[in-house]
Amino acid sequence: MAQGHTTVSLIFVWPSPAGQARERRVVKSKVGEMVSLPCCRQIPRSESLQNYRAYWQKNVTDVVLAYSDGERIRIHERYRNRTEMDPWDLILWISPVEILDNGTYQCVVQHNSVVACDERVTLLVTADFSEPSITTEVSASSCESTEVVIVCSSHGGFPKPKISGALNDVSVEWNASWVSESSLSLYNITGTLVLNVTSDVNITCSVEHDGLAKSSSLLLKKTNDCVVPPVPPSYHVLIASSIVVIIFILAIILAARYLPRRVCPHCCRPQDPVEEGMKEGTKPPASSKVTSETSSV
Known part of the structure; x- marks a missing residue:
């Protein structure tokens, strides 16, 4: 038998056909736990079990457990190894509880072949759902x-x-x-x-x-990840951009070609000493200018 036992019993009262109020018990239990179903009658210890017959049945048709003269005489196969009943207090114990145990049970007690007790108990079985x-x-x-x-x-x-x-x-x-x-x-x-x-x-x-x-x-969260697609440039913009790029390239080429010619060749070209001396010897003599003055006496 399982150790956990969390039985919840409720009692409802409804009128019988004869106008007398009868109690209706409702017991709740969870899958995998132990549940106890109370019977409507207990056998006093002072009496002999030889005079009693007690049994539990489900949905009127299936006999779960039956005792006669204090001895078990019948048990339903589906409840085997899961069901016990004390022959004195006649409480039906079920463990572990299964979904199929859900339903209405009836405890019937006979004393000297006369029905001394007949009461129904409804077992409501639940199972917890997972976290959503x-x-x-x-x-x-x-x-x-x-x-x-x-x-x-x-x-x-x-x-x-x-x-x-x-x-x-x-x-x-x-x-x-x-x-x-x-x-x-x-x-x-x-x-x-x-x-x-x-x-x-x-x-x-x-x-x-x-x-x-x-x-x-x-x-x-609402993410604002909208990206505006770039607008492609127009045809005229492409033409103007191409012209600017071509002019810039031509300007670089012309500057690279003509800029060295404008530099003084004597400043940039080194002179040989011998060539420099020959040039000095061929130079014409410097002309001397005579200035005459007139003096008057």
């Missing part, structure tokens, strides 16, 4: 807004859940879908939402079942 997972996918984008597909999913819970959510604390309705093998199987749930995001938004997704809820949140 929120994912996003951009389906379309522009500078003004971004269309995002938001998916919220959770799995492994019971019973069939509901999904709800909010955008910046404003309620929103999800397009929900469920997956389960049967009505007594674990459920997977997925909620889809298409949203046009124009600014930062906080998304909350909640999965609710049997009065319990698990929630997750995601902050979705």
Whole structure:
């Protein structure tokens, strides 16, 4: 038997056909835990078990466990190694609890072949859903807004859940879908939402079942990553730019070709000493000028 035991019992009262009020017990438990179903009668220790017959049945048709004269005489195969009953207090113990254990049980006690007790107990089995997972996918984008597909999913819970959510604390309705093998199987749930995001938004997704809820949140930021494509230059601009580049190249070529010719050749060209002396000897003699003065007596 499992060690965990968290049984929650509720009692409902409804009128019987004879007009007398009868109690209806509801016990809640989670998958994998231990649950105890109380019977409507306990056998006093002062009496003999030889005079009693007690059995538990489910949905009226399946006998879960049966005792006669204090000895077990029958057990359902699906409950084998998971079920016990004390022959005195007649409490039915089930561990570990499974989804298929969900349903209505009936405790019947006979004393000297006369029905001394007959009462039903409803067992509600639950299983916790996983923490909701929120994912996003951009389906379309522009500078003004971004269309995002938001998916919220959770799995492994019971019973069939509901999904709800909010955008910046404003309620929103999800397009929900469920997956389960049967009505007594674990459920997977997925909620889809298409949203046009124009600014930062906080998304909350909640999965609710049997009065319990698990929630997750995601902050979705609007990114302003619009890039304006460059405008190609016009035909006239291309022609003018080409002319400027050609003129600049021609100016460099002309400057490189004619600039050395304008420099003094004697300043830039070194002279040989012998050649310099020969030039000095061939120079004509310097002419002397005579200035006559007239004096008067």
